[in-house]
Amino acid sequence: MESLFRGDTIVQSAHIAGICEHTSLVWRHKILSVCASLTAEDRILDGVVYLDEKLSDVKHPGITVEDKESKKKRGISNQKRNIVCAIDEHNNKVIQVSERGRIHTKNLYEIYKDKIPSQCTVVSDSLRSYHGLMKKLGVKWIKIPSGKKEKDGYTLDKVNRLHSSIELFLHGYRGISDKYLKNYIGL
Known part of the structure; x- marks a missing residue:
């Protein structure tokens, strides 16, 4: 566990614990799974x-993809996984791994419906999916226009x-598999 929290590689962890690399990997994922379940509290x-x-780039270590799919795409694509983030003025955070590609209002609402009460003021960019989310949440929304860094003194810094x-x-x-990304986020 100490080796994991230090950020050591699987090889280093295996050497320190005196186990094989495969066992080190399996143990790491078990520990991360427990950490993710413990940190998945209902924060408001x-x-x-x-x-x-x-x-975040979607990675599948050990799996080869065809050449035409292996080119990294820039921006939003199915080769990217969304990590949705919210932080309030008191530094309370909600960080969750979501769908691939363009994020949808439905997924955002499922994540935030019990975490952002209607008396909050929400600051975000002008992503189309946020329009429906803000209507469903019934919050005051400060939408920073595309190409701008601030609105009315609010920024996304x-x-x-x-x-x-x-x-x-x-x-x-280094190279977290898409399958385990939510567990690393939990850590």
Whole structure:
């Protein structure tokens, strides 16, 4: 467990624990699964809430794909998994792995329906899926227009810093399989 929390590789963890690499991988995923279930609490956000999604490359270690599919696509595509993020003014966070490709209002609502009360003010970009979400949540919405960095003094800096932290954390584990991404997010 110490090796996992330090960010050691599977090979390093196996060497430290005196086990084979496969066992090290299996144990890592069991620990991560427990961590994900423990951190999946029902956190309710309050005050000003900042929303945005982060795209993560979908990886399937050990599986080869055809050449035409193997080219990395930029922007939104089925080769990317959404990690939806919300952070409020008190630094309470909701981070959850969601669908591939373009995120839909239905999925966003399922994630946020019990986490963002109607008295909150939500700040987000102008993603089309947020239009339906804000109607369903019944919140005051500050929509930062496309191409702009702020509106009425509100920015997405707080949630973008959260994205940077997530990216830095995930990078340390090098090549996380799509199957286990939610468990690493739980950690």
